[in-house]
Amino acid sequence: MAEAQEALFDAADPAARAEALRREIEHHSYQYYALDAPTISDAAFDSLMRELREIEAAHPELVTPSSPTQRVGGYVGDQFAPVVHEQRMYSLDNAMDLDELDAWMERVREACGGTLPPLCCELKIDGSSIALTYEDGVLVRAATRGDGTTGEDVTVNMRTVRDVPLRLRPDAMDAVTPGTHTLELRGEVYMPKKSFEVLNAAAVTEGRAPFANPRNAAAGSLRQKDARVTQGRDLSTFMYAIADERALQLDGQWELLQWLRAAGFHVNPDVQRCDTAAEVRAFCERAIKRRDELPYEIDGVVVKVNSFSRQRAMGFTARAPRWAIAFKFPPEEKTTLLRDITVQVGRTGALTPVAELEPVVVAGSTVARATLHNLDEVHRKDVRVGDTVIVRKAGDVIPEVLGPVLSLRSPEAQVWDMPAVCPSCGSPVVRDPGEVAFRCISIDCPAQALERLVHWASRGALDIDGMGDEIVSRLVESGRMSDVADYYSLSEEELACLDMGRVKADGDAVRLGRTVAKKLVAAIEASKRRPFARVLFGLGIRHVGKTTAETIAAAVGSMEALAAAGEDELAAIDGVGPKIAHGLWLFMRTPDNVSVIDRLRAAGVTMAAETMVPGEEVPQVLAGLTFVLTGTLASSGMTRDEAGARLKAMGAKVSGSVSKKTSFVVAGESAGSKYDKAVALGVPVLDEAALLRLLETGEVPREV
Template sequence: AIADTAPLHVDSQHEFLDWLRSAGFSVNPNVARCTSPAEVHAFCADALAHRADLDYDIDGVVVKVDGFDQQLDLGFTARAPRWAIAFKFPPEEKTTVLREIRIQVGRTGVLTPVAEFDPVTVAGSTIARATLHNLDEIRRKDVRPGDTIIVHKAGDVIPEVVGPVLDKRPADAPEWDMPVACPACGSPVVHEGDEVAYRCISLDCPAQLKERLIHWVSRGCMDVDGVGDELIDKMIEAGLLHDVADFYLLDVDAIAALDTGRTYVKDDKKKGVAAGDSIKVGTAIATKVMDELIRSKEQPLSRVLFALGIRHVGKSVAEVLAKRFLTIDALAAASEEDIAACEGIGPKIAASVREFLSVPENLEVLQRLRDVGLTLEENLGAAVAQAAQETGVDATLASGQPLAGLTFVLTGTLVNRTRDEAGAALKLLGAKVSGSVSKKTSYLVAGPKAGSKLTKAESLGVPVLDEAAMEAILATGEVPNV
């Protein structure tokens, strides 16, 4: 969200930067206010030409709409503001030798080819590997083991193989092909005709197991702090983990006894160990891990659905499914058509969810999760109560969804709330909040300095409310007859 700068009496980006300078903040001097596209192009070209003269690394220039009112009107997508865009500089390129293409098996069984090449320094750091994504990409770029290749960092961040230097290719360099068997478990590799991905479909594949376990405990999923790659490796080696439900069968003693792979360098009589003895995980860390695992049982169904690693089900899709079906049993009983009817979910996602919940082994894991204490339900009451407290909306009123079926658009400057806060409050009462006015818009809420949206609403006959009217709706759930 855009910060509230009204108390500073500034209306634009450049005025805000001037205020920061006057307040004693360090502000980059390499900024300019441009009045035309030509000036923007000239600034970017000059920044690229003098990139090496700076005392720090940059990978481009950010171009922003100056006025805050215009920024508010333009709003945001799910990932970025519509009022700012990055002009990326061409990445620095280096050549090196591709020694091998190895396969990495992900948590959904996808086989991803990874280029292993002689280490080379690019954009300030040394890289020695980069994903090649899939076989189609390898064919398109025509890269082969033994090639001299051009590498760079996409966005000066992600290592990428640009392509081969063909005049340096060894005469005997053969085309690379996908293996017919999974390198982790030896099971057959399957390629579905409508997809670029090659997959290992074995549920017993150890590579998939590790990736599924890592995904389960990650921050966006069950959020189990203190459990990372290294500890999961040790748990698998010790035979403690075979699926995600096994996390909840662990105990402090079993975790504490795990070997870290390191040894003591000198005798320590207090600990009763000698140089060369293996270092164990220990009770302190094990207790913390168990506390985190117990806490994770309280995560809502949306987190569990995301953590299960169902193909095509990310965080947002998981939240939609959880809100619609409320329990894992209801979702498991739903037809593919029922799932596809959810807003934002198409037939491909629905088919993936239905397929996952039709596999007996997956249903067994879900039952084991229930047996160890996970509720597998979405606690909408708690979520609504928290959101109501944050937005100042009555929780009982919100549970009735009085604004369901209505679409609101917000424009101009609001006094009591930011537009994001007002939108969140309206959504809590069941309304849909859109960024643009159309014939389907139920109400436009217009604050001071409203612009083109107000003009369009008036031309379409869309009812226009002021902020006081909106606050009345949020307090009562009742809309005016206008």
């Protein structure tokens, strides 16, 4: 620092002074963010920045991309360009309890010749993954995780995150392998809990919808078109990985973390190098106890084999590294007051009891409502209005009521029963013999209309991107929509002017706006091209789920043929049967439904299955094989339904559950329990790339 300090007082050479100021600012940023040990006041730091800005304003030729002044963005981008990662960003397998963690460590022990190698334990930050690329020590690119292979370019936005070094500290460059010019470093972008609370409080004040949790807030902030918005959000990072460990002359993960801190990155201080399974378990148990005390959200602990050479020897499965695992925390449980039980009416008329709760923060987000599933479940759990109940999130996502705290039950607590009439339209509620659900039987029920409209736009049906519950509700309330065909007469102008039912600080109504309206119109137009099976599913015909819709579409071929088919003909379709056939037959002969279908046809919505070239047959190379699909097929843009249809066309059977008889499990992004069961049963797992090769070549993989 002596040379930099000397240059700070040499104003005769603007270039030298600007460079010295940059080094001084970078030094203090390192002290503040990487070491959490600032040595000057904020005012002194601001003074250095102000002077550097003045020099660069007077001498624009001195401005460099890595200058600290270039963090402040005024850039507004049109789109996020795709970025292919240097190496794939894999997901991690999960250990849902300490026993599963022990089982993983035992597998590691066996893979390493009977001796457990040193392991590195790190907190699992609940944020948004990021990859930062440096060329000769200078930040040139930042990309989201995306599908693991290709992410989105968010460089401009990441430059505004102040704990991200724009260039690496010179001393750290000594560890770079000779001849290496590019380093892709990885970590997590997160939003501190207090910053999340401030952001959501401001959103509520301004009439905007709050974020669900800090993770969503971080991801949303990272993908802002205007970098000034990102800059205004309090984002931070923890870095912990490198795409290619051979780019650094280091032995393992523990050494990498020390190098990252020395290079100028913010590295989580709660890490530990463990030599025994007992030390790993103790680290995890401490993390569970400290979870609520931390200023940021965590959802587990990541355990890695420390040695890079051992990592390379252990390798990867189709989805995850064998040398690392994520120990997931048990679901967080909280107690709160059950204020009331209300009823939600679904698109098929099913009535679902919903717990209205005193708001409570569970697993990082506020929970005020939770489904109680059905009346039998309410009575089985003996949940009563006025009870203190235990609430958790299943899989840290879906709120559920576990049951009452009987010792705290009030004498005024009331047993709940299903209402005799629909709360939406007042029509009688019925319960068919043998069914769990109560239903409203009115076809004019407004609640059912709303749910049908939301269902049509949902991802599994016509997938109208951006058409969420709130917008649909406002369109229904305004009288603009009453059935699914109304989507195709919406104009950009009327969507832009849609009153969202909120008021700005100046008293004006909040409108949907031109930008969102333009995207929605494009999404509606794109929905016309969805396959015929998804149109059938989107119509919300009772008992016709996605798989059944595919079966029917393949069998009848078109809406015209479906309308002409008799009950017996439909019942003869494999997988349909008399009950579904009767519902289909009635649906296609209801005048209101026929009218909606006619209007959809006139709008250009798909009304027939794709046909093959005459005389061409698809070879049934997958006959006798059973596939199960799980996760998101992000790279190809296919839905699981579309991938399943292509597999079926080649003779395969596609199942919804994994068993020993399953031939292959296709695991896309964020694969869940089906992947875990496949691994446990030894069922071969294909990643998305392998699936695409299979669909293209028809060659069944011999080894996975």
